[in-house]
Amino acid sequence: MASYSTNEFKSGLKVMLDGEPCTILENEFVKPGKGQAFNRVKLRNLKTNRVSEKTFKSGDSLEGADIVDREMQYLYNDGEFFHFMEPDSFEQHQASSTTVGDAALWLKEQDMCMVMLFNGAPLAVTPPNFVDLEIVETEPGVRGDTATGGTKPARLSTGAVAKVPLFVNQGEIIRCDTRTGEYVSRVKG
Amino acid sequence: MRQATARGSTVTAAQRWRPTAPLANLRRRAQIVGAIRAYFAAQGVLEVETPQIGSATVSDPHLNSLYVAGYGYLQTSPEYAMKRLLAAGSGSIYQLARVFRADEHGRRHQPEFTLLEWYRLGYSLERLIDEVGSIARLALGDLPSERQRYRDLFQRYLGLDPLRCELSALRSAAEHLDLAFDDADRDTWLELLMSAVIEPQLGRNVLSFVVDYPPSQAALARLRRDADGELVAARFELYFAGVELANGYHELADADEQRARFATDLQTRAALGLPAVALDGDFLAALSAGLPDCSGVALGLDRLIMLAVGAQSLAEVMAFAVPWGELDASA
Numbered sequence: 001m002a003s004y005s006t007n008e009f010k011s012g013l014k015v016m017l018d019g020e021p022c023t024i025l026e027n028e029f030v031k032p033g034k035g036q037a038f039n040r041v042k043l044r045n046l047k048t049n050r051v052s053e054k055t056f057k058s059g060d061s062l063e064g065a066d067i068v069d070r071e072m073q074y075l076y077n078d079g080e081f082f083h084f085m086e087p088d089s090f091e092q093h094q095a096s097s098t099t100v101g102d103a104a105l106w107l108k109e110q111d112m113c114m115v116m117l118f119n120g121a122p123l124a125v126t127p128p129n130f131v132d133l134e135i136v137e138t139e140p141g142v143r144g145d146t147a148t149g150g151t152k153p154a155r156l157s158t159g160a161v162a163k164v165p166l167f168v169n170q171g172e173i174i175r176c177d178t179r180t181g182e183y184v185s186r187v188k189g
Numbered sequence: 190m191r192q193a194t195a196r197g198s199t200v201t202a203a204q205r206w207r208p209t210a211p212l213a214n215l216r217r218r219a220q221i222v223g224a225i226r227a228y229f230a231a232q233g234v235l236e237v238e239t240p241q242i243g244s245a246t247v248s249d250p251h252l253n254s255l256y257v258a259g260y261g262y263l264q265t266s267p268e269y270a271m272k273r274l275l276a277a278g279s280g281s282i283y284q285l286a287r288v289f290r291a292d293e294h295g296r297r298h299q300p301e302f303t304l305l306e307w308y309r310l311g312y313s314l315e316r317l318i319d320e321v322g323s324i325a326r327l328a329l330g331d332l333p334s335e336r337q338r339y340r341d342l343f344q345r346y347l348g349l350d351p352l353r354c355e356l357s358a359l360r361s362a363a364e365h366l367d368l369a370f371d372d373a374d375r376d377t378w379l380e381l382l383m384s385a386v387i388e389p390q391l392g393r394n395v396l397s398f399v400v401d402y403p404p405s406q407a408a409l410a411r412l413r414r415d416a417d418g419e420l421v422a423a424r425f426e427l428y429f430a431g432v433e434l435a436n437g438y439h440e441l442a443d444a445d446e447q448r449a450r451f452a453t454d455l456q457t458r459a460a461l462g463l464p465a466v467a468l469d470g471d472f473l474a475a476l477s478a479g480l481p482d483c484s485g486v487a488l489g490l491d492r493l494i495m496l497a498v499g500a501q502s503l504a505e506v507m508a509f510a511v512p513w514g515e516l517d518a519s520a
Contacts, residue, residue, distance in 0.1 A: 007292050017369070029295030032388070033426055033436040034408050035251050035380040037293070040366075055366040055385070057377070058292065 001064040006039040006056050014046070014067040017054070021046045021065035021118050029058070046116070046123055065118065072115045074107045082107070084115050084122070095122035103127050105160035106178040127178045132187045133157050134173050141169040151183075209504040209512070218494045218506055222285065224327045225305060234281045234307060239270035241287055245469035248454035249408065250461055253291035255300075262466070263289035266487060267306055268409065269472035272440070275308055275483060276475035283307035285490065296502040297432060297492060299510055305493075308485035314423050314439045317484040318398050321427055321435055324488065325396055328497040329429065334396035336425075338415065339383075342399065346387050351379055352403055352419060362386075376405050391428035400425045409447070410438035427488070430496055437486030444476035 004015060009027040016022070022043040031037035037058035044051045046067065072084040072093065081094040082104065093115065097104060099122050106127035107113060114126040138154035151163040154174075162176050164183045173187040208215070229236065246254040246262035247269075254262040264270070267286040274282055286304045294300060305324070309317055322334045343351040347362050359378035360371075366385055372378065391397040401415045407422035415421045423439035441447055451468050458465060494506040504510035 007294065027295075029293065029298050030384050031251075031293065031298065032380045032384040033433050034249065034406060036374075036377045037251060038381055038384065040385070041369075053367055054369040055363075055381070056369045057372070060370055 001066055003061045003063045005061045006058050009041055014065040015062040016065045017043060017062060021067055068117050070115050070117060071112055074109060074111050074113055076109055093122050095125060100125045105158055106131050108133060108158055129178060130175055131178055132173050132175050135170050138170050141167050208508045209510040210506050210508055214498050214506050215508060217498050221328045221494055221497060229283050234283050235279060237274060237282045237284050239267045245467045248451050248466055248468060250454055250457040250463055255289050255291045265290050266304060269469045271308060272480055273471060273475040276478050276480050281309050299503050303490040304487045305490045306487040308483050310481050310483045312484040314425060314484050317437055317486055318425055321486055322396050328493050332396050334398060336398045336400055338401045339399055342387050346390060347382060388428060389431040392430050397428045398425050409441050411441050432492055432496060434492055435486050435488035439484050442476060442480040444473055447476055448473055
């Protein structure tokens with residue numbers, strides 16, 4: 001991997017810090033009038049998602065992290081691992097539930113999602129922004145009530161629970177925004 | 190295609206031709222420059238222009254010069270050339286100099302910027318500090334000023350004596366900054382604490398002058414004894430709103446001492462793996478011929494204007510600032 005000097009630290013650059021892959025969020029150049037310059041750098045650890053700030057001497061460098069984002073198809077969960085496939089090469093990758101994290105709540109078999117690979121192995125999974133999922137459990141709907149704006153919890157086929165309008169029924173397909181976990185609309189089946 | 194700007198927002202490619210500064214800020218800029226020229230004209234200080242490119246450059250290990258193959262170094266400051274004019278009998282002089290510094294880029298740094306630099310014959314450092322206050326007020330309005338010793342600031346904000354305390358004490362005072370490095374050089378720690386801890390506290394509604402720097406940070410200033418008998422550099426800096434604005438010296442006139450400081454700089458550069466630079470023999474010869482007793486100062490004009498208009502970045506007061514990440518890395 002190439003190494004990057006502090007003056008190349010741009011937002012989004014992936015680097016290795018203390019053996020952990022990180023992405024650079026901010027880089028502020030600090031220099032006294034005469035003398036050594038420093039960079040105050042904000043980074044997010046890509047494994048833990050923790051954000052930290054570090055002070056570097058300007059001109060110091062970090063090794064780049066071998067990070068790539070690949071669009072993959074989610075295949076299935078075998079109880080221990082989640083399996084994904086690259087659509088062009090049919091190469092398969094498996095990821096633990098720790099790696100998949102909360103994304104698991106929105107992964108439907110056959111859907112495409114973004115898998116971040118670190119040294120070729122999955123590090124994080126991002127579901128599509130919008131997914132269509134079936135409601136497997138909710139209180140019975142109130143017919144005709146489309147105006148009161150009330151909501152009720154609904155459990156979806158993937159295990160996620162979303163707040164849905166009162167008129168939506170069990171067995172219906174709804175569209176959710178995975179970034180907020182919110183109901184967007186009913187999907188005509 | 191979208192491009193990040195210095196402020197972190199984005200501009201579309203179609204808008205890229207536009208100035209980075211609002212035109213109102215550029216009009217204010219022109220007014221301030223006009224007021225500065227009028228001030229020096231009334232004072233009988235001569236405006237000069239010196240080359241932006243030269244066969245020699247500054248030896249300071251922490252200043253990186255841009256080199257143009259076949260022509261020479263783009264100047265990081267007009268200091269050496271202006272001192273040659275002083276040695277030749279110019280009398281007090283000033284310059285609005287466009288200068289260049291490699292690897293300096295951020296909200297308050299641009300690789301190309303304007304220094305207001307001036308030298309006053311026969312002025313003590315204290316008298317020059319008063320005049321720097323007058324110039325700053327041309328842009329910032331009527332403000333009180335204060336003077337604090339470098340050493341007292343470290344006592345006040347860190348409870349440390351910067352001249353005497355152990356290196357380890359400086360290091361632990363900086364630990365909260367989550368350091369990604371270690372360093373055996375005392376000045377590295379002093380500079381980090383000064384810029385990251387003390388600077389942001391300075392100049393709240395007051396022109397804050399810092400005086401009596403450690404001798405190791407004298408650069409081109411003379412050494413003198415402070416009120417406690419400590420050897421200090423006859424150097425000051427001006428801060429306002431946590432921003433460093435100016436750096437001044439009672440100018441070193443001893444050619445032998447200057448030559449020795451150059452040699453130390455070159456050793457430091459070699460130790461740090463930095464490129465050697467060609468030293469300015471003409472400048473040294475001018476010192477040998479005799480630099481009149483004078484004090485001089487360099488003031489960051491763009492920063493002064495930035496503070497005058499209440500902007501957060503230099504890009505807002507420079508017509509076409511270089512956006513972050515757009516430098517040609519091969520240069």
